[in-house]
Amino acid sequence: MSGRIVFDGKACDVESLAMEVMARCQTLARFSEDAGSIRRTFLSPPMHDCHREITSWVAPLRANSRVDAAGNLRIVHPAATPDAPRLLIGSHLDTVPNAGAYDGILGVVLAITLLSAVRDRDLPFAIEVIGFSEEEGVRFDTPFIGSRALVGKLDDEILNRQDAQGISIREAIEKFGLNPAEIAQAAMREDVLGYIEFHIEQGPMLESAGLPLGAVEAIAGQSRLEFTFVGRANHAGTTPMNLRHDAVAAAAEWITTVERHAQNTSGLVATVGAIQAKPGATNVIAAEARLSLDVRHRSDEARNAAVDRFVRQAEDIATRRGLRARSNVLLDQSAVPMDPFLVTQVEQAIGHAGCEPYRMVSGAGHDAMILAAKVPAAMIFLRTPGGISHDPAESVEVGDVAKAIECGLHLLEQLASSSEFQRKIKHA
Numbered sequence: 001m002s003g004r005i006v007f008d009g010k011a012c013d014v015e016s017l018a019m020e021v022m023a024r025c026q027t028l029a030r031f032s033e034d035a036g037s038i039r040r041t042f043l044s045p046p047m048h049d050c051h052r053e054i055t056s057w058v059a060p061l062r063a064n065s066r067v068d069a070a071g072n073l074r075i076v077h078p079a080a081t082p083d084a085p086r087l088l089i090g091s092h093l094d095t096v097p098n099a100g101a102y103d104g105i106l107g108v109v110l111a112i113t114l115l116s117a118v119r120d121r122d123l124p125f126a127i128e129v130i131g132f133s134e135e136e137g138v139r140f141d142t143p144f145i146g147s148r149a150l151v152g153k154l155d156d157e158i159l160n161r162q163d164a165q166g167i168s169i170r171e172a173i174e175k176f177g178l179n180p181a182e183i184a185q186a187a188m189r190e191d192v193l194g195y196i197e198f199h200i201e202q203g204p205m206l207e208s209a210g211l212p213l214g215a216v217e218a219i220a221g222q223s224r225l226e227f228t229f230v231g232r233a234n235h236a237g238t239t240p241m242n243l244r245h246d247a248v249a250a251a252a253e254w255i256t257t258v259e260r261h262a263q264n265t266s267g268l269v270a271t272v273g274a275i276q277a278k279p280g281a282t283n284v285i286a287a288e289a290r291l292s293l294d295v296r297h298r299s300d301e302a303r304n305a306a307v308d309r310f311v312r313q314a315e316d317i318a319t320r321r322g323l324r325a326r327s328n329v330l331l332d333q334s335a336v337p338m339d340p341f342l343v344t345q346v347e348q349a350i351g352h353a354g355c356e357p358y359r360m361v362s363g364a365g366h367d368a369m370i371l372a373a374k375v376p377a378a379m380i381f382l383r384t385p386g387g388i389s390h391d392p393a394e395s396v397e398v399g400d401v402a403k404a405i406e407c408g409l410h411l412l413e414q415l416a417s418s419s420e421f422q423r424k425i426k427h428a
């Protein structure tokens with residue numbers, strides 16, 4: 001455990017701050033659309049309660065709170081000078097259905113704690129804490145609604161998308177009491193220095209390395225494809241094995257080649273997560289097999305090479321078996337590197353918090369990926385027990401949260417005194 005650290009000449013009890021952070025995450029977990037489990041989708045009524053609660057925490061600070069037209073909670077703690085640039089720290093406040101208490105939420109609550117810890121400090125930059133309204137993509141099949149607004153990418157096409165009840169994003173915004181005509185004002189200012197996001201890892205890497213914190217250096221790119229093997233249906237009893245054109249057997253052979261290649265390629269993950277057979281009867285050789293493929297890597301070149309290889313292999317297997325193979329790209333999202341300067345600063349802050357610095361790649365998408373298009377961005381991952389997330393069993397250790405707070409305080413201190421960051425401040 002971390003005990004007390006001296007920050008800005010004052011002793012700071014990080015353990016009790018960490019316990020408060022966890023208790024606050026549990027408090028926000030009570031604001032749910034479902035009784036007995038956590039679900040808080042984009043601008044659902046419980047998001048009002050969530051905003052009200054967080055705003056009450058910052059009321060004693062000299063911070064300004066508002067909810068922008070995209071439903072993001074924005075809390076600005078001013079700097080010594082009124083025209084100082086801003087550092088953004090945040091994560092998302094929405095959840096998946098049957099969620100845990102920490103995915104996204106922890107990053108917002110932790111940022112509030114950092115804000116409180118530096119409240120009497122005249123930093124050379126203002127701090128804006130952002131609780132993004134939407135990251136998970138649950139209600140509208142459209143992720144990152146909140147962060148898209150900050151980078152000016154929440155356009156009419158997206159605003160017109162509808163949920164299962166036929167309510168558009170635009171209507172949801174109005175129903176929440178906000179004005180979609182003011183979306184443009186939700187865009188971040190030109191003088192933003194960077195964006196920092198704390199988030200649970202949602203994977204097993206830190207736990208297996210025995211480390212509480214990781215510096216994310218890139219968010220992996222992602223390809224999603226649909227594959228179809230087309231063979232010929234026939235009787236399962238009367239057709240000899242050498243005269244078959246079995247689409248499921250071809251698909252199965254291909255799946256194992258995909259898995260083997262990913263196992264033997266450093267940093268590559270490839271998943272066939274869905275398979276559908278037609279006609280889909282016990283006594284009929286399948287005429288068609290339709291499969292999904294998800295491929296991720298930090299290097300776009302490596303990811304694209306893997307995708308090309310998987311397409312070729314599907315065609316080769318189909319040809320050898322007298323079938324046809326088709327593929328269709330559904331998503332081709334580039335990898336997003338985090339800002340090298342900020343990553344190095346995060347790494348140093350992790351070291352100053354008494355932890356071994358550890359660099360890692362995020363396999364999942366995050367708001368930082370959207371903001372990185374406009375401003376330098378960095379993420380700090382917290383160890384996730386069992387690698388479990390998007391589940392009520394999602395958890396985090398209080399000692400790890402304490403380390404994250406220490407890391408955050410050191411990071412702010414480093415940035416406030418870094419000559420390189422000062423130059424960025426001057427140019428902002």
Ligand SMILES: [Zn+2]
Pocket residue numbers: 092103104135199
């Ligand atoms: Zn998240």
